[in-house]
Amino acid sequence: MKIDEKLTQALPNLPRKLAVAARYVLDNPERIAVDSMRSVAQACGVAAPTMQRLAQHMGYEGYDGFRQDFQKLLMGRGFGARVDALRSTFQSDSLAKLVSHMTEAAQNNIAEVAAHLEPKEVAAFVAAVRRSGRTYVIGAGSMYWAAGMIEATGRLAVPDLVSLPAGTVAASERISTISSSDTVLALGIAPYCAQTIDAMQYARRASASVYAITDRPSSPLAPYADGLFLAPTASPHYFPSAIAVQLVAEILLAACAAASGDASRHRLRQLDEIRRSSGAYLDE
Template structure:
């Protein structure tokens, strides 16, 4: 780990910290690997401060407690030291030792725990604020690349059912970003990206913000690149027993946002839904119950 993921945030507010907080902050800056691996008490001892000072530093930086800082550094350490291939090796070893059923069960329990965490008041408030921002937009630009694509696409798809309010920035032949050419300050960019962050997602979000768009982000850390520039950021967990990060919490957030936006729909959006129902019926898009019974 070359440097702490909190380096910029710490340096920005370092001069305003007390001498004790500065000592704790200097330890985080100088020993990011220790932050990931050692207990808070041991880190406090090495920094020459009381354990409570480490907690105060965490709150000063906007976290609930020092454990969030430790977990953030641990996540970065795992990403840099292992990568997908290294994680796959760890998964295979565990799978051989405990069996497929145990791994499947562990993944399901992990997902259930993460979804439960999304129900905490702090996260719910962020989701509601994000929904309000999206609902107030003239147009929503949706962006999600690589594993984050289903998150952005789902929100985009639901918004298209409500009317012509959404543009998906995922064009063929690299033309996806061209949609921002007509964007204005009345619009919002919805963007999803989790570690390892896709460079283009971050760059397009920066460009959108420079154009005056509000950015609503779904990402995995309060200090993730998107969280730093977003007007609203919903933080989702991604850890999983699998070698590949889970997108289940992020996808669920997109579902919730779409539902909340639909609930704020005015008559124009409801009329759009009626037209869509007629369109789907005219094309006989979906199997009818009688047809599904015949296929059994």
């Protein structure tokens, strides 16, 4: 049952203040998906803790999970619905409010990464990469650019890093020679790409080490990953934010570089000299 249906069923038996908040939520689901808890509380005339209590009454640990389900609901209606939500939320306000809300969402996503990223999981990924023959980065659809970024910057520290090019050939076919001595880093946020999950399944069958950067514990990438790095994507933007994805990727690459010691530093200097001498960089 969807969150709006659950809330409709619960409404007749809610305490008065929770009922006020619930009616606003049901009438304005797009505001719940894109606005902060404080903004929603002000809009419906209750205190911010009331919104927290409503979320907990509905079985959520906190308001973030409650809001994420409304974001899923909105995503299910297509990106047009998210654009409409942006228009209804910010149409009568200045761009300053849009900037403020998007910045706040980005800061919250980054804070979530800082709070929940486990150093031991990062260390396990680094160890897998260091013992790998090859490390494949798989990012299809909206994550294709991120895979390219990881390869372009990551090869400075991890020479056997390979991202898979876009095209009509399935990702699992491109990694057909993968073996137990290799590692996969898969990237996927909602809406998830089937070929990314297919490639992860193929890699698992080959006994490769498989890690994933994804947006939530319930992600369809999670069952096929030996290690999971969560990158929240909540944002007023009509498409899920990728800021936390990039942060996690940069942390993993920095950890790989730090672990490789003098060899990595020598390779970084060597590649930097090659790029500069080739004219790849503009003089500052």
